[in-house]
Amino acid sequence: MDAPLVCATGLSVRYGATRALDGVDFDVRRGEVHAVVGENGAGKSTLLRALAGAEAHHTGGVGRAPGASVAWVPQAAELPADLDAAAWIFLGAELRGPLGWLRAGAMSAAAEEALRAVGCHAAPSARLCDLTASQRHQVQLARAMRGGPDALLLDEPTAVLGAAESERLFAAVRALARRGAGVVYVSHRLDEVVGLADRITVLRDGRRVATHAAAGIDVLDLVRAMVGRDIDRTGRRGGDRAGEVRLDLRDVAVGHVRGVSLAVRAGEIVGLAGLVGSGRSSLLEGVAGLRRLRAGTVSAAAPPVLVPEDRQRKGLVPTLCLRENLFLPPEGWRLRVGAERLRTVEWIERLAIRTGGSEAAIDSLSGGNQQKLVLARALRHAPRVLLLDEPTAGVDVGAKAQIHAAIVRLAAAGTAVVLASSELAELLVLSDRIAVLCRGTCAGVVDARDASEERLAALMTGAAEPPAPQEAAASAAPSQAP
Numbered sequence: 001m002d003a004p005l006v007c008a009t010g011l012s013v014r015y016g017a018t019r020a021l022d023g024v025d026f027d028v029r030r031g032e033v034h035a036v037v038g039e040n041g042a043g044k045s046t047l048l049r050a051l052a053g054a055e056a057h058h059t060g061g062v063g064r065a066p067g068a069s070v071a072w073v074p075q076a077a078e079l080p081a082d083l084d085a086a087a088w089i090f091l092g093a094e095l096r097g098p099l100g101w102l103r104a105g106a107m108s109a110a111a112e113e114a115l116r117a118v119g120c121h122a123a124p125s126a127r128l129c130d131l132t133a134s135q136r137h138q139v140q141l142a143r144a145m146r147g148g149p150d151a152l153l154l155d156e157p158t159a160v161l162g163a164a165e166s167e168r169l170f171a172a173v174r175a176l177a178r179r180g181a182g183v184v185y186v187s188h189r190l191d192e193v194v195g196l197a198d199r200i201t202v203l204r205d206g207r208r209v210a211t212h213a214a215a216g217i218d219v220l221d222l223v224r225a226m227v228g229r230d231i232d233r234t235g236r237r238g239g240d241r242a243g244e245v246r247l248d249l250r251d252v253a254v255g256h257v258r259g260v261s262l263a264v265r266a267g268e269i270v271g272l273a274g275l276v277g278s279g280r281s282s283l284l285e286g287v288a289g290l291r292r293l294r295a296g297t298v299s300a301a302a303p304p305v306l307v308p309e310d311r312q313r314k315g316l317v318p319t320l321c322l323r324e325n326l327f328l329p330p331e332g333w334r335l336r337v338g339a340e341r342l343r344t345v346e347w348i349e350r351l352a353i354r355t356g357g358s359e360a361a362i363d364s365l366s367g368g369n370q371q372k373l374v375l376a377r378a379l380r381h382a383p384r385v386l387l388l389d390e391p392t393a394g395v396d397v398g399a400k401a402q403i404h405a406a407i408v409r410l411a412a413a414g415t416a417v418v419l420a421s422s423e424l425a426e427l428l429v430l431s432d433r434i435a436v437l438c439r440g441t442c443a444g445v446v447d448a449r450d451a452s453e454e455r456l457a458a459l460m461t462g463a464a465e466p467p468a469p470q471e472a473a474a475s476a477a478p479s480q481a482p
Helices: 044-052 085-089 104-117 133-146 163-178 190-196 219-227 280-287 311-315 322-326 337-350 367-380 397-412 424-430 453-461 469-476
Strands: 006-015 018-028 033-037 059-064 070-073 151-155 182-186 199-204 207-213 245-254 257-265 269-273 295-300 305-307 385-389 416-420 433-438 441-447
Touching (some): 018 182, 033 190, 044 070, 044 151, 044 182, 070 133, 085 104, 085 133, 104 133, 133 163, 151 163, 163 182, 163 453, 190 219, 199 219, 245 280, 257 280, 257 433, 257 441, 269 280, 269 397, 280 295, 280 305, 311 367, 322 337, 322 367, 397 416, 397 424, 424 453, 441 453
Parallel strands (some): 018 207, 033 199, 070 151, 269 433
Antiparallel strands (some): 199 207, 245 295, 433 441
């Protein structure tokens, strides 16, 4: 058997009183994809940081084969806002001519090829600050994969990608492994893990529970190993909602989105599907008042509350603790820290946020627990209109079930919900109707009972004929009460 490209032996990492990793053994070999799964806070990201050499405070051993190059794509990374995509992809490895000048044209062409290889349609000249969270993540992937590293460490690479972009990434990962690279792949999407990996390691509470060959593995067995219990799943919704209209969009244009009309009733969950770059986030930000509308009107029964896709830049203030982030904006003119702490504990328990307490630092939370905190802040306001942009991106199967249940409870209490997600299965399970965006326009609105992943994918890619204008207008409005 080949020697490991990258390995950990008895690896332990502690953050204060929290033991993130506890005596973990792990390795990845040439030509294989080794997946790591576990609940939020199980230690997956900490393991990747240690393997990448970014986690210096550990005990145990971390090693790599002599001369092996390692590329790491973290789940969330702050990118330099003013650089363009090509400059970031080649930062530190710029192409230069004989006299040292930059070969800007060659770098732009190579960057475009690297971006297309991971399914990104952003221009190499686009500034990073102007890209969506999904596109910035694709730029990170392109930077890591362009040089053909010996070992590639991927942390939730498809959390904010749609189905088509994910498939392009899978093809690139398989090609890299065929060329002899080793890939460590962290993901909460167990179906893609089983389809992509050669081996799967399960972490729970910082310890390695098991390592399985992926061939013939049962997803439910993985879930039980991850959480130590069976997971209750929300049943499929679909159907007519007879409540009053809480949100009404008429011919809305914002960013590159145009001509979108949609009405959402009290108690209704309307899904929003579309490929990366289709305009889902732009539309939700326009409805929430964060972007200026170019045309059309938005009428809402109350100010819409938005849970943004980019929790790092738009959802959290990293210098504030958990409690302070939960109570943004503060209630009233006088701070009541004691009362806030008690209510923070209630929300921690309600959404099962894994944390050291109400005063915990934001960077001590895993990505999934940060996501639950942003959602808790939105739910705390008991919104009449709630806009959710990728609310389960990067969360584990247990946390996802908890978030789904919270969304369904909120709708049952009368909230009008718009849910944008890259996971078609999630939209099919939670939604009553699903609006599909394609290249900035609404390609159709489908009742969830009549929808399928194939039908939604056809609308998202433009493979299905769009409805006639009168049909589209009719489908944009919910069914009338009987």
